[in-house]
Amino acid sequence: QVQLVESGGGLVQAGGSLRLSCASSVSLARFNAMGWYRQAPGKEREMVATIFDNGVTHFPSSLKGRTTISRDNAKNTIYLQMNSLKPEDTAVYYCNVVGPMGGYWGQGTQVTVSS
Numbered sequence: 001q002v003q004l005v006e007s008g009g010g011l012v013q014a015g016g017s018l019r020l021s022c023a024s025s026v027s028l029a030r031f032n033a034m035g036w037y038r039q040a041p042g043k044e045r046e047m048v049a050t051i052f053d054n055g056v057t058h059f060p061s062s063l064k065g066r067t068t069i070s071r072d073n074a075k076n077t078i079y080l081q082m083n084s085l086k087p088e089d090t091a092v093y094y095c096n097v098v099g100p101m102g103g104y105w106g107q108g109t110q111v112t113v114s115s
Helices: none
Strands: 004-007 010-013 018-024 033-039 046-052 067-072 077-082 091-099 102-105 109-114
Touching (some): 004 091, 018 033, 018 091, 018 109, 033 067, 033 077, 046 067, 077 091
Antiparallel strands (some): 004 018, 018 077, 033 046, 067 077, 091 102, 091 109
């Protein structure tokens, strides 16, 4: 069974940065794609960043330039770095992985950006 545990959320001031971590209970080599999503109150869940097993990354155009996704295979951990945070970045951030055995979600971590 795959377990994903996110950490690093909290209260951040606008203009600040955050770094979220997602620790996987199994090797990241088992997954074809790994990513971060977020869901704000009253809104649909949206993709924030994706990294594929070949290292290619993908971001929505609205977040390009201030968002980075990376992974540490030795630690089985995926990271999300976001800079120049805005109040509209406030949401619950979820880690997601997809592989031959299916897709899995973490429990989410709250990020609140104060103005």
